[in-house]
Amino acid sequence: xxxxxxxxxxxxVLAVGLLLIDTHFPLVxxxxxxxxxxxxSFKSDARFLALFHDPVARAAKSTVRVMCDGKDxxxxxxxxxxxxILTKASDLTGKITVKLAGGEExxxxxxxxxxxxxxxxxxxxxxxxxxxxxxxxxVAPVGNFVASVGTGSEPVAVGVVSVAARDMPSAxxxxxKGGKGFDPKGPSLGVATIDDxxxxxxxxxxxxxFGKGGxxxxxxxxxxxxxKIKVDDIIIALDDKQIKNSETLTKELxxxxxxxxxxxxxxRGEEELELKLKLNPPPMKKDQNSxxxxxxxxxxxxxxxxxxxxxxxxxxxxxxxVDLEGRVIGINIARxxxxxxxxxxxxxxxxxxxxxxxxxxxxxx
Amino acid sequence: MATHRLRxxxxxxxxxxALLPGLMAAGGAKAxxxxxxxxxxxxxxxxxxxxQAIEAHVKTVVAKVMPAVVNVKxxxxxxxxxxxxxxxxxxxxxxxxxxxxPDKVYTITFPDGKQVKAKSLGSLEKPDSGLLxxxxxxxxxxxxxxxxxxxxxxxxxxxxxxxxGFKSGRTPPVRLGRVVSPPGAWITTEAILVAxxxxxxxxxxxxxxIGIHSRIGGPLTANMHVPVDVYRxxxxxxxxxxxxxxxxxxxxxxxxxxxxxxxxxxxxxxxxLKVDDVITTINAKSVANIGExxAEIxxxxxxxxxxxxxxRGAxxxxxxxxxxxxxx
Numbered sequence: 001x002x003x004x005x006x007x008x009x010x011x012x013v014l015a016v017g018l019l020l021i022d023t024h025f026p027l028v029x030x031x032x033x034x035x036x037x038x039x040x041s042f043k044s045d046a047r048f049l050a051l052f053h054d055p056v057a058r059a060a061k062s063t064v065r066v067m068c069d070g071k072d073x074x075x076x077x078x079x080x081x082x083x084x085i086l087t088k089a090s091d092l093t094g095k096i097t098v099k100l101a102g103g104e105e106x107x108x109x110x111x112x113x114x115x116x117x118x119x120x121x122x123x124x125x126x127x128x129x130x131x132x133x134x135x136x137x138x139v140a141p142v143g144n145f146v147a148s149v150g151t152g153s154e155p156v157a158v159g160v161v162s163v164a165a166r167d168m169p170s171a172x173x174x175x176x177k178g179g180k181g182f183d184p185k186g187p188s189l190g191v192a193t194i195d196d197x198x199x200x201x202x203x204x205x206x207x208x209x210f211g212k213g214g215x216x217x218x219x220x221x222x223x224x225x226x227x228k229i230k231v232d233d234i235i236i237a238l239d240d241k242q243i244k245n246s247e248t249l250t251k252e253l254x255x256x257x258x259x260x261x262x263x264x265x266x267x268r269g270e271e272e273l274e275l276k277l278k279l280n281p282p283p284m285k286k287d288q289n290s291x292x293x294x295x296x297x298x299x300x301x302x303x304x305x306x307x308x309x310x311x312x313x314x315x316x317x318x319x320x321x322v323d324l325e326g327r328v329i330g331i332n333i334a335r336x337x338x339x340x341x342x343x344x345x346x347x348x349x350x351x352x353x354x355x356x357x358x359x360x361x362x363x364x365x
Numbered sequence: 366m367a368t369h370r371l372r373x374x375x376x377x378x379x380x381x382x383a384l385l386p387g388l389m390a391a392g393g394a395k396a397x398x399x400x401x402x403x404x405x406x407x408x409x410x411x412x413x414x415x416x417q418a419i420e421a422h423v424k425t426v427v428a429k430v431m432p433a434v435v436n437v438k439x440x441x442x443x444x445x446x447x448x449x450x451x452x453x454x455x456x457x458x459x460x461x462x463x464x465x466x467p468d469k470v471y472t473i474t475f476p477d478g479k480q481v482k483a484k485s486l487g488s489l490e491k492p493d494s495g496l497l498x499x500x501x502x503x504x505x506x507x508x509x510x511x512x513x514x515x516x517x518x519x520x521x522x523x524x525x526x527x528x529x530g531f532k533s534g535r536t537p538p539v540r541l542g543r544v545v546s547p548p549g550a551w552i553t554t555e556a557i558l559v560a561x562x563x564x565x566x567x568x569x570x571x572x573x574x575i576g577i578h579s580r581i582g583g584p585l586t587a588n589m590h591v592p593v594d595v596y597r598x599x600x601x602x603x604x605x606x607x608x609x610x611x612x613x614x615x616x617x618x619x620x621x622x623x624x625x626x627x628x629x630x631x632x633x634x635x636x637x638l639k640v641d642d643v644i645t646t647i648n649a650k651s652v653a654n655i656g657e658x659x660a661e662i663x664x665x666x667x668x669x670x671x672x673x674x675x676x677r678g679a680x681x682x683x684x685x686x687x688x689x690x691x692x693x
Contacts, residue, residue: 038582038583038584038585038586038587039545039546039553039555039584039586039587040586041542041555041585041586042409042542042543042555043555045409047409048409048410051410051411051412051413051415051416052416054413055413141424142424142427142536142539143420143423143424143426143427143539143541144420144424145416145419145420159541160420160423160539160540160541161539162538162539162540163535163536163538163539164536166534166535167534168534169532169533169534288559288560288581289559289560291559291581291582291583292557292583292584292585292587293585307535307538309538309539309540309541309557311585324413324416324417324420337528337529337559338528338557338558338559338581338585339528339538339540339557339558339559339562340528340538
């Protein structure tokens with residue numbers, strides 16, 4: 001009975017309408033209550049996690065903890081016996097060390113970086129590591145159980161495959177070109193525009209009032225405001241791409257990711273100006289997506305992903321994802337939203353490994 | 366028309382009530398019935414074999430129901446939600462907040478990308494239930510409605526929908542969960558939802574629709590679904606909503622209901638309601654704003670009689686109104 005009354009309360013206090021508004025207008029505001037754990041989930045039940053001992057056992061031998069300046073940053077996997085470690089790149093910073101399951105800690109050199117896939121190759125001087133064995137992700141279709149492997153005997157997260165491996169149409173420099181899909185996690189300029197014969201005319205600035213930090217701007221402030229864009233400015237080009245109307249502006253924006261720096265050419269009366277700005281996170285969606293779990297800093301722009309419903313901590317990304325047979329179908333790359341964690345499927349990783357180890361894809365530093 | 370067509374479905378559902386316990390015991394009476402493995406009846410799976418049995422079963426259910434899960438997008442306007450087709454001729458369950466207004470045109474997109482037009486039939490704000498009918502002639506993939514009143518805490522379920530809206534190249538994401546609390550005003554599950562899922566289906570392990578995604582709370586285990594029984598009991602109210610026929614003055618919102626317009630020929634006009642009247646109660650229950658009045662009206666059906674208490678200048682009047690359907 002107690003449980004029930006708590007949930008009714010949650011309903012009134014916390015409930016949020018779920019309709020997606022993909023433009024600039026929120027439908028339902030809500031209050032987010034911090035620190036409420038809610039009912040326990042089978043996904044974190046010790047009895048349930050214990051069932052995955054066998055599936056994770058083999059991959060766990062190859063899994064390591066990656067630390068930056070002494071702090072847990074990501075998981076990683078040994079890809080060779082002689083010290084090459086694959087991990088998630090974008091959270092790496094400062095002095096990188098790798099801790100093996102046995103507790104040994106090694107200084108790591110960052111030797112390879114694939115920006116789009118957000119993968120980094122590290123090198124440690126250890127010998128006799130257990131290299132990971134890869135399997136194509138198609139062995140685990142939609143509905144299959146998946147376990148995110150950590151360095152211990154239990155998985156760090158469990159769930160099911162939500163969507164099989166797919167090309168992401170919005171990824172820059174990869175995936176399908178010209179895909180129609182609108183990525184709601186894609187970047188935003190922080191303005192609404194209307195069509196004009198010359199381009200996309202700025203009609204209004206987005207407001208930050210759709211929930212804390214969830215409106216246009218978020219932490220970095222409104223990109224358009226920062227760049228001193230004015231209402232009635234007509235955007236005619238984004239980088240070297242001509243902007244004919246609001247739709248082409250949205251399309252061009254979708255080819256970028258949050259945080260990218262772009263140059264806009266705008267008409268202001270008779271004047272033509274060039275304005276540089278850093279793209280904002282998208283309006284609103286961020287809020288519902290960040291309800292209930294912490295998200296990775298980078299959540300989009302990966303050319304290929306497999307989506308699952310496990311709740312993977314951002315600091316547990318970079319580790320292997322296995323099926324019930326213990327086959328490694330990918331590497332977790334992002335806690336990407338309330339309903340989704342993303343993994344780069346093994347078949348997309350394997351062809352990159354040689355270049356990541358050989359120095360052909362050096363990290364920019 | 367709509368209710369006549371649907372009647373066979375109701376009968377099918379009524380039969381399911383009778384059959385369900387039998388099915389569980391006998392493990393499937395008909396060839397096309399889904400057989401639920403014993404592992405799913407346990408409070409917690411006990412072995413890797415149990416997990417394998419659950420996994421195989423989840424895949425069977427997903428394959429069966431996925432083709433009937435749709436994206437719902439207004440033809441004119443922004444925003445989008447989800448829905449599920451529940452009859453071969455194209456009745457679609459969704460959430461009220463996905464289709465706030467009846468008689469509007471929506472584009473329905475199936476997982477294979479096929480698009481058809483649909484009309485919103487009606488919705489009920491309070492339970493957040495909404496109904497569409499596909500207007501393009503055809504035979505559509507559909508799922509049967511289950512019985513939500515029989516759900517128990519801990520029962521496994523599957524949520525499918527379009528989180529974040531329709532994305533080409535992405536099949537509607539599948540999420541596995543269990544019922545957190547048995548249905549009251551809604552079903553709460555740990556099958557995680559987010560914006561865009563609204564209106565999408567929650568399935569039991571027989572592949573039957575047991576709920577419609579409605580809202581979320583902060584925790585990942587606070588995902589609320591409209592119990593599917595609501596759609597059965599309130600079908601007439603959704604397809605043939607009772608109306609009063611007044612438009613309220615928006616300036617007064619929250620501070621009483623001041624009549625701005627009385628629709629010609631409406632029940633309100635027949636009962637003698639006039640512009641500037643302030644409606645204070647309905648059947649002796651006080652109503653502070655148009656939302657509360659609407660909720661009271663939506664509880665009733667065409668032909669019901671209600672008594673409105675109305676302030677007109679210094680006078681207080683009691684008006685008897687016979688509710689009627691909307692005037693086209």
